[in-house]
Amino acid sequence: MSAYLIKGVSPLGAAPTDLLIRDGVVAEAGSGLSAAGATVVDADGLVALPGLVDLHTHLREPGREDAETVESGSRAAALGGYTAVCAMANTSPVADTAGVVEQVWRLGREAGLVDVQPVGAVTVGLAGERLAELGAMADSAARVRIFSDDGHCVADPRLMRRALEYVKAFDGIIAQHAEEPRLTEGAQMHEGEVSTRLGLTGWPAVAEEAIIARDVLLAEHVGSRLHVCHVSTAGSVEVLRHAKARGVRVTAEVTPHHLLLTDVRAETYDPVYKVNPPLRTDDDVAALRAALADGVIDVIATDHAPHAVEDKECEWAYARPGMLGLETALSIALEVLGPRWDLIAERMSRTPARIAGLESHGVDPAPGAPANLTLVDPAARRVVEPGELASLSRNTPYAGMTLPGRVVATFLRGEATVLDGKAVR
Amino acid sequence: MIRHLLSGADLDAATATRILDTAAEMATVAGREVKKLPALRGRTVVNLFYEDSTRTRISFEAAAKRLSADVINFSAKGSSVAKGESLKDTALTLQAMGADAVVVRHPASGAAHRLAEWVDGSVVNAGDGTHEHPTQALLDAYTMRSRLGRLAGLSVAVVGDVLHSRVARSNVLLLSTLGAKVTLVGPPTLIPVDIAAALAPDTTVCYDLDAVLPTSDVVMMLRVQRERMSDSYFPSAREYARRYGLDGPRMRRLPEHAIVMHPGPMNRGMEITPEVADSPRSTIVEQVANGVSVRMAVLYLLLGGNNA
Numbered sequence: 001m002s003a004y005l006i007k008g009v010s011p012l013g014a015a016p017t018d019l020l021i022r023d024g025v026v027a028e029a030g031s032g033l034s035a036a037g038a039t040v041v042d043a044d045g046l047v048a049l050p051g052l053v054d055l056h057t058h059l060r061e062p063g064r065e066d067a068e069t070v071e072s073g074s075r076a077a078a079l080g081g082y083t084a085v086c087a088m089a090n091t092s093p094v095a096d097t098a099g100v101v102e103q104v105w106r107l108g109r110e111a112g113l114v115d116v117q118p119v120g121a122v123t124v125g126l127a128g129e130r131l132a133e134l135g136a137m138a139d140s141a142a143r144v145r146i147f148s149d150d151g152h153c154v155a156d157p158r159l160m161r162r163a164l165e166y167v168k169a170f171d172g173i174i175a176q177h178a179e180e181p182r183l184t185e186g187a188q189m190h191e192g193e194v195s196t197r198l199g200l201t202g203w204p205a206v207a208e209e210a211i212i213a214r215d216v217l218l219a220e221h222v223g224s225r226l227h228v229c230h231v232s233t234a235g236s237v238e239v240l241r242h243a244k245a246r247g248v249r250v251t252a253e254v255t256p257h258h259l260l261l262t263d264v265r266a267e268t269y270d271p272v273y274k275v276n277p278p279l280r281t282d283d284d285v286a287a288l289r290a291a292l293a294d295g296v297i298d299v300i301a302t303d304h305a306p307h308a309v310e311d312k313e314c315e316w317a318y319a320r321p322g323m324l325g326l327e328t329a330l331s332i333a334l335e336v337l338g339p340r341w342d343l344i345a346e347r348m349s350r351t352p353a354r355i356a357g358l359e360s361h362g363v364d365p366a367p368g369a370p371a372n373l374t375l376v377d378p379a380a381r382r383v384v385e386p387g388e389l390a391s392l393s394r395n396t397p398y399a400g401m402t403l404p405g406r407v408v409a410t411f412l413r414g415e416a417t418v419l420d421g422k423a424v425r
Numbered sequence: 426m427i428r429h430l431l432s433g434a435d436l437d438a439a440t441a442t443r444i445l446d447t448a449a450e451m452a453t454v455a456g457r458e459v460k461k462l463p464a465l466r467g468r469t470v471v472n473l474f475y476e477d478s479t480r481t482r483i484s485f486e487a488a489a490k491r492l493s494a495d496v497i498n499f500s501a502k503g504s505s506v507a508k509g510e511s512l513k514d515t516a517l518t519l520q521a522m523g524a525d526a527v528v529v530r531h532p533a534s535g536a537a538h539r540l541a542e543w544v545d546g547s548v549v550n551a552g553d554g555t556h557e558h559p560t561q562a563l564l565d566a567y568t569m570r571s572r573l574g575r576l577a578g579l580s581v582a583v584v585g586d587v588l589h590s591r592v593a594r595s596n597v598l599l600l601s602t603l604g605a606k607v608t609l610v611g612p613p614t615l616i617p618v619d620i621a622a623a624l625a626p627d628t629t630v631c632y633d634l635d636a637v638l639p640t641s642d643v644v645m646m647l648r649v650q651r652e653r654m655s656d657s658y659f660p661s662a663r664e665y666a667r668r669y670g671l672d673g674p675r676m677r678r679l680p681e682h683a684i685v686m687h688p689g690p691m692n693r694g695m696e697i698t699p700e701v702a703d704s705p706r707s708t709i710v711e712q713v714a715n716g717v718s719v720r721m722a723v724l725y726l727l728l729g730g731n732n733a
Contacts, residue, residue: 196623199534199556199594269535313513315533
């Protein structure tokens, strides 16, 4: 195994120190460390964070390897400072059996750039009709704990109740894509002033809020864990705040794009801004930022959704929804939260690791901790160039924007996956 | 002059008035024995129609031909990303053929905007999804001006399925620019959210047709598709007709001078009764004739015919 001596790094913004990484753990911390044979990393001015953990990533393999593969998505993740990603189940075939989740898990191990933790589908084929073999996925080599039909809502309340109950047997969690399907038929963007002007069918906020309200009540009723994917509205924040105050075991995520962009982007009719749930309003963005700071929203998750050029370079209504996120998420967190490193570690590493049950992730870099960490240059600013991204796809909504922060190095179990801002392979 | 006509919002009052004035000159051509001007000789206008729309297509075709342009009709009905060539590839094809103007009708809102990014020539939006149909608004404004002598200060009631109407959106934008006051009338299910904020702040909404008739100078009836019924926008065609249809008794509540418009095609017996459609107040046939003049003016001005 390699050894790395990281010189002069600031762990979560604290006073600079040296970190010695050896045998997959942080072996020592302190000033003036030396270690024969260790690769020295000059980290002057850099901040060390526990490796980021993404609860919501679409890697597209199997099925759409033209848009992303486990390997290319893993590389994008490592470059974004991630050491673990949860791969969503809406592949082709759907990750609704032990066989498919083990395939994705194995591809992740082979790529070796981040830990790829597969998410299992809740229902067979994401069809929302009958439960997939959740226990078989949980018992598989992939040890699935998060189940989600993401991209589709588990709309049937009885099925949702059963799923919430059933996964208690193996401490599983249902991650719900909250979208009442009857209220969003044909929906193209947030329902409001802009959708009216553009003549695009609206996706009303209430379609999300109604499902979250129902699901927190169901989770409370059966005493189960619920996770809400990509919360996008101010009203959802209020429902979650109320549920948490009552002690419901609910956690929630917000995407970087919902923290930064609004529905006015659709005025270009460029489908790079088409996403589900859609970009909302300034008021929603403000409420989401406040909820992220005060903890009503627990994590930032990317909903990294690569799409091939032909699926975006077309009419808005025919384009597939989704945006890239892995390589820009930390920059957007910095833009939105500022250099509040402990908060960033909490929302992007510790809490998502805890929700996903990834015990070796989300641990602050200190002696004895697993060496899953990332080094960030907070002073750097960079212009997002789609062609420079490691993802196979180019559908970033941040093209041309100048964003703060740059990931300089990432370590997975003590091995560098990114050095000098470049993936090691 | 603007390069593309994609939205009623592309037109300021001066430009819109110039188009209407030019259309009035073009209209004199229609009265001649030889209905043709040489203004666009050697220029190519492509009619790119992804939806069936005989009346709009032949209106643009007649307009281009009266200006001596070469016209290519490209019917791509049913085409989509899934079924065939992408819009971008079609755009590049038209570009390579040297289209000076592309008139596009498309079922997807924003398709004309996308097309305008991919071709060098002028793009005229001939209706994109439920977004806009700016030449319809221009011909409607032209018709109002010819019948009533002015646009500023007119009270215009636009009645029906505003939610799905590209005609309504373009009309609200253009009429407000030209100083008319628009009231949108229909069941609440068919009025889009935040419409005044979205389009023009002085637009008002009223759910009661009878209340707006006595003060309206113009009533514009929109086509209401019967299929909306199955989506629960309203309970039945009969109930819709009772509450929002324009029949003889309602027409007689209008001021003497008021006119009745419809962009066509009409559902007789649904939003409008034959008595109203065929009455002297109805401008429906004039609208068709005016459509050709207005589209001549648009093509002429967009293609720089004024500099020729």
